[in-house]
Amino acid sequence: DSGVTQTPKHLITATGQRVTLRCSPRSGDLSVYWYQQSLDQGLQFLIQYYNGEERAKGNILERFSAQQFPDLHSELNLSSLELGDSALYFCASSVGASGREKNIQYFGAGTRLSVL
Amino acid sequence: LAKTTQPISMDSYEGQEVNITCSHNNIATNDYITWYQQFPSQGPRFIIQGYKTKVTNEVASLFIPADRKSSTLSLPRVSLSDTAVYYCLVGVSGGSYIPTFGRGTSLIVHP
Numbered sequence: 001d002s003g004v005t006q007t008p009k010h011l012i013t014a015t016g017q018r019v020t021l022r023c024s025p026r027s028g029d030l031s032v033y034w035y036q037q038s039l040d041q042g043l044q045f046l047i048q049y050y051n052g053e054e055r056a057k058g059n060i061l062e063r064f065s066a067q068q069f070p071d072l073h074s075e076l077n078l079s080s081l082e083l084g085d086s087a088l089y090f091c092a093s094s095v096g097a098s099g100r101e102k103n104i105q106y107f108g109a110g111t112r113l114s115v116l
Numbered sequence: 117l118a119k120t121t122q123p124i125s126m127d128s129y130e131g132q133e134v135n136i137t138c139s140h141n142n143i144a145t146n147d148y149i150t151w152y153q154q155f156p157s158q159g160p161r162f163i164i165q166g167y168k169t170k171v172t173n174e175v176a177s178l179f180i181p182a183d184r185k186s187s188t189l190s191l192p193r194v195s196l197s198d199t200a201v202y203y204c205l206v207g208v209s210g211g212s213y214i215p216t217f218g219r220g221t222s223l224i225v226h227p
Contacts, residue, residue, distance in 0.1 A: 042218075042220060043203065045214060056213060056214055098212075102167075104162050104165055105150070107160045110157070110158070112157070
């Protein structure tokens with residue numbers, strides 16, 4: 001158990017809908033990262049928050065947004081869903097702000113999103 | 117963006133040593149190199165992290181040459197339970213740290 005909690009584990013929805021994925025980081029971790037993993041794209045970094053502030057942004061679509069709350073949990077919002085958004089979404093947390101220091105990301109078990 | 121390259125797959129047998137190399141030509145000067153293991157439908161699990169030379173822990177060793185443009189994960193005496201996908205993680209050079217995973221190496225360990 002990594003200590004990172006993601007809910008829900010599975011999500012089935014229809015095209016055009018909006019969903020929210022939730023992540024609770026390990027105790028003491030200030031950074032939260034979101035990744036998308038699909039069969040043909042591998043692990044793609046979406047966005048990172050550090051202590052409530054956006055820290056880095058990767059290939060995140062405009063239809064997707066995230067935030068980190070004062071209690072450090074984070075939510076990833078996916079809207080106007082398309083079939084291609086079906087994937088595993090992982091959250092990771094770490095103590096530090098970046099990989100330019102000794103900083104290990106610990107991953108949750110993921111949320112499997114199926115868009116029908 | 118930084119590009120990392122790993123072999124797509126490898127096969128080995130129980131008890132053998134396995135070495136998986138990741139090329140990361142554009143690694144930023146200050147970035148650490150991290151390796152993860154992933155089983156199907158699970159989140160990646162941290163294996164080892166290093167910056168230069170050699171790092172060893174209870175499960176693996178990580179070898180990083182002086183130019184840091186590649187790294188090699190070494191798994192001693194693999195077992196069937198080591199069958200998994202292995203990823204290297206580095207950051208893109210310049211600007212904010214953007215974590216970039218390789219496409220992963222699928223290791224199959226045979227009896």
